[in-house]
Amino acid sequence: MSGGTCTVNGETQELAPGTTVAVLVARWCPSPRGVAVAVNAEVVPKSTWDRTTVAPGDAVEIVTAAAGG
Amino acid sequence: MTDVEPDPLTIAGTDLGSRLLLGTGGMTSPESLAGALRASGTSLATVAVRRVDPVTRHSLVELLDGMGIRILPNTAGCFTAADAILTAQLARDAFATDWIKLEVIGDDRTLLPDPVELLDAAERLVDDGFVVLPYCGDDPVVARRLEQVGCSAVMPLGSPIGSGLGIRNPHNIELIVEQAGVPVVLDAGIGTASDACLAMELGCSAVLVASAVTRAEDPAGMAAAMRDAVSAGRAARRAGRIARRFVAEASSSFEGMVAPEGTDAV
Numbered sequence: 327m328s329g330g331t332c333t334v335n336g337e338t339q340e341l342a343p344g345t346t347v348a349v350l351v352a353r354w355c356p357s358p359r360g361v362a363v364a365v366n367a368e369v370v371p372k373s374t375w376d377r378t379t380v381a382p383g384d385a386v387e388i389v390t391a392a393a394g395g
Numbered sequence: 396m397t398d399v400e401p402d403p404l405t406i407a408g409t410d411l412g413s414r415l416l417l418g419t420g421g422m423t424s425p426e427s428l429a430g431a432l433r434a435s436g437t438s439l440a441t442v443a444v445r446r447v448d449p450v451t452r453h454s455l456v457e458l459l460d461g462m463g464i465r466i467l468p469n470t471a472g473c474f475t476a477a478d479a480i481l482t483a484q485l486a487r488d489a490f491a492t493d494w495i496k497l498e499v500i501g502d503d504r505t506l507l508p509d510p511v512e513l514l515d516a517a518e519r520l521v522d523d524g525f526v527v528l529p530y531c532g533d534d535p536v537v538a539r540r541l542e543q544v545g546c547s548a549v550m551p552l553g554s555p556i557g558s559g560l561g562i563r564n565p566h567n568i569e570l571i572v573e574q575a576g577v578p579v580v581l582d583a584g585i586g587t588a589s590d591a592c593l594a595m596e597l598g599c600s601a602v603l604v605a606s607a608v609t610r611a612e613d614p615a616g617m618a619a620a621m622r623d624a625v626s627a628g629r630a631a632r633r634a635g636r637i638a639r640r641f642v643a644e645a646s647s648s649f650e651g652m653v654a655p656e657g658t659d660a661v
Contacts, residue, residue: 335446335447336446354447354449355447355449357454359454359456359457360454360455360456360457360489360490361447361489362444362485362486362488362489363485363488364481364485367481369481369484369485369488371488372488387446387485388446388447389444389445389446389447389485389489390444390445390447390454390455390456390489391442391443391444391445391454391455391456391459391466391468391489391490392442392443392444392445392448392455393419393420393421393422393428393442393443393455393609394418394419394420394441394442394443394445394469394471394472395418395419395420395441395442395443395467395468395469395471395496395498395605
């Protein structure tokens with residue numbers, strides 16, 4: 327069975343089965359420093375990224391600091 | 396201008412030193428921002444929380460950490476308590492800080508705070524252990540409610556964000572200062588140095604400036620001016636100004652004056 331898709335920051339992405347949050351973050355960010363993740367509008371704590379699997383259909387948001395505020 | 400700060404700003408038991416806080420919004424480049432931060436002497440800068448941009452090479456977190464400047468994440472852009480709360484939770488995990496500048500706006504034209512959503516979010520975030528610094532309107536009743544639900548400061552606007560209109564209702568700011576048991580930080584609408592000075596003269600504990608510095612022709616120059624303005628306004632407040640009078644009060648006594656020729660001496 328092939329993996330489905332998820333969205334990351336609004337973009338649809340192929341999702342291999344068993345992909346963890348840590349793997350997704352590593353694709354998008356040179357460093358996890360100053361980065362946070364929400365899956366389906368719930369924060370996934372940094373300490374659990376490498377054991378939290380992303381499921382097909384999940385909406386993932388990867389955020390960091392930007393000029394503003 | 397002295398560099399010694401004899402009465403440092405304290406929020407939630409933390410000594411922040413400088414009474415000038417900087418917002419990073421509107422920065423034109425990391426170099427420009429770094430120059431402005433350095434010139435301001437600030438120890439706290441606000442950042443927004445946004446989706447990562449894979450193209451961006453620089454890290455705002457690294458820039459601020461490298462300068463020893465504390466990061467205050469902001470829920471800028473949120474219209475609902477739910478959005479603000481999620482943003483605050485993301486910020487807490489991203490930056491390892493319980494501090495949050497809470498901004499919940501009512502519309503995207505005026506960017507004025509929505510007091511109903513703001514109070515709801517503030518109460519829930521305080522209950523979740525956050526140190527909440529709410530950006531609010533200049534309504535003393537809302538400011539009092541925010542303090543009552545446990546906010547660690549109140550941050551009334553002078554005028555709309557980025558408008559540069561200064562302090563539109565100094566009377567209300569004074570009312571907020573008079574009743575507040577937590578620091579009052581004038582936040583939004585400052586346009587130039589005199590606005591920041593006035594905020595401190597009105598009794599604010601600190602001032603938060605973003606656009607007036609980041610969008611000035613010379614951001615570092617304006618940051619330095621703001622630093623001096625905040626210092627001057629604070630010193631003037633502590634020195635105790637004269638009262639305003641309807642008529643004159645002579646500064647030179649009439650006693651001992653030479654009598655005009657042909658009149659009796661007094």
